[in-house]
Amino acid sequence: MEVFDAVRTVLAVRKYQDKHVPPEVVERIVQAGRLTASASNRQPWHFIVVEDKESLHRLGELARTGPYTAGAAFAVVVAIERTPFAVSDASRAIQSMILTAWSEGVGSNWVGFSGLDDVKKLLQIPAELDVLAILPFGYPIDEIGAGKKNRKPLAEVASKERFGQAFG
Amino acid sequence: MEVFDAVRTVLAVRKYQDKHVPPEVVERIVQAGRLTASASNRQPWHFIVVEDKESLHRLGELARTGPYTAGAAFAVVVAIERTPFAVSDASRAIQSMILTAWSEGVGSNWVGFSGLDDVKKLLQIPAELDVLAILPFGYPIDEIGAGKKNRKPLAEVASKERFGQAFG
Numbered sequence: 312m313e314v315f316d317a318v319r320t321v322l323a324v325r326k327y328q329d330k331h332v333p334p335e336v337v338e339r340i341v342q343a344g345r346l347t348a349s350a351s352n353r354q355p356w357h358f359i360v361v362e363d364k365e366s367l368h369r370l371g372e373l374a375r376t377g378p379y380t381a382g383a384a385f386a387v388v389v390a391i392e393r394t395p396f397a398v399s400d401a402s403r404a405i406q407s408m409i410l411t412a413w414s415e416g417v418g419s420n421w422v423g424f425s426g427l428d429d430v431k432k433l434l435q436i437p438a439e440l441d442v443l444a445i446l447p448f449g450y451p452i453d454e455i456g457a458g459k460k461n462r463k464p465l466a467e468v469a470s471k472e473r474f475g476q477a478f479g
Numbered sequence: 480m481e482v483f484d485a486v487r488t489v490l491a492v493r494k495y496q497d498k499h500v501p502p503e504v505v506e507r508i509v510q511a512g513r514l515t516a517s518a519s520n521r522q523p524w525h526f527i528v529v530e531d532k533e534s535l536h537r538l539g540e541l542a543r544t545g546p547y548t549a550g551a552a553f554a555v556v557v558a559i560e561r562t563p564f565a566v567s568d569a570s571r572a573i574q575s576m577i578l579t580a581w582s583e584g585v586g587s588n589w590v591g592f593s594g595l596d597d598v599k600k601l602l603q604i605p606a607e608l609d610v611l612a613i614l615p616f617g618y619p620i621d622e623i624g625a626g627k628k629n630r631k632p633l634a635e636v637a638s639k640e641r642f643g644q645a646f647g
Contacts, residue, residue: 314582317482318511318575341637341646343486345630347574348589354630358637360646390642396592399611402570406515407486410578414482421516424564436642443567461520462513469509469526474558474604478509478528
């Protein structure tokens with residue numbers, strides 16, 4: 312899938328088919344995170360791939376905004392260093408992973424930002440790291456690829472040369 | 480370009496050809512930012528497209544880490560609300576823009592995070608917004624598409640089921 316088509320069509324997916332995602336697709340998604348650029352190339356992240364059904368169920372219980380994680384084919388838990396640019400860097404890595412997954416027909420959604428300390432215990436994540444997000448992944452149940460996005464018009468979020476000057 | 484190929488090959492570009500980027504490509508890049516997902520769909524961002532040579536020159540002077548902005552075909556200055564998830568959300572939008580540009584042969588690099596208050600004055604950005612990044616864009620001078628990335632090995636940044644358990 313072309314990059315812009317992926318950006319244009321990707322939607323939050325919260326209902327997943329009970330269908331295995333092939334290991335090579337799982338790995339490609341994690342590689343997309345690993346290969347993303349970061350400030351001073353620090354790569355202040357760690358990706359934990361969770362496929363165990365019991366762990367997915369627990370993640371769904373712990374993440375107040377993402378109970379649907381329980382039904383995912385797998386999840387990637389994104390842990391970050393407590394350094395100044397780690398949130399920015401890992402957010403870029405998350406976007407790389409979500410777009411790569413989408414281009415393979417796999418949906419996801421960013422689950423955060425509360426209840427994540429208990430996730431650290433569950434996954435034995437070291438104290439010096441924080442959990443930024445849980446990304447549940449799976450094949451969408453619904454045909455949502457053609458869905459229309461609800462976004463502010465371009466004129467409201469973009470300007471030309473200086474703030475407030477009409478774009479285009 | 481396929482999404483994963485873009486993620487895999489995109490590199491920081493700091494030297495640009497003296498060549499115009501067509502307006503439809505500029506617009507596609509900004510649309511990629513606009514269409515990105517954000518927490519509660521808040522879209523806490525504003526994109527200012529700067530093509531004026533004098534302004535690009537000033538941006539290059541103001542951004543300590545990005546003097547090469549002066550030589551860009553254009554730049555997108557990303558301003559954000561002072562809300563909890565704005566940095567995450569806008570970082571995702573920035574990744575969407577950089578990947579979309581790359582798939583069109585246009586290079587960029589994240590310029591931040593200092594000296595950006597003066598940028599607010601230059602571009603008349605309202606006090607309640609912050610500048611997160613300057614993204615200079617242009618056609619790369621060097622053939623860098625085949626460049627190899629310097630990244631930590633997968634085993635170091637990824638685990639399976641719990642932290643520290645070998646991936647794959």
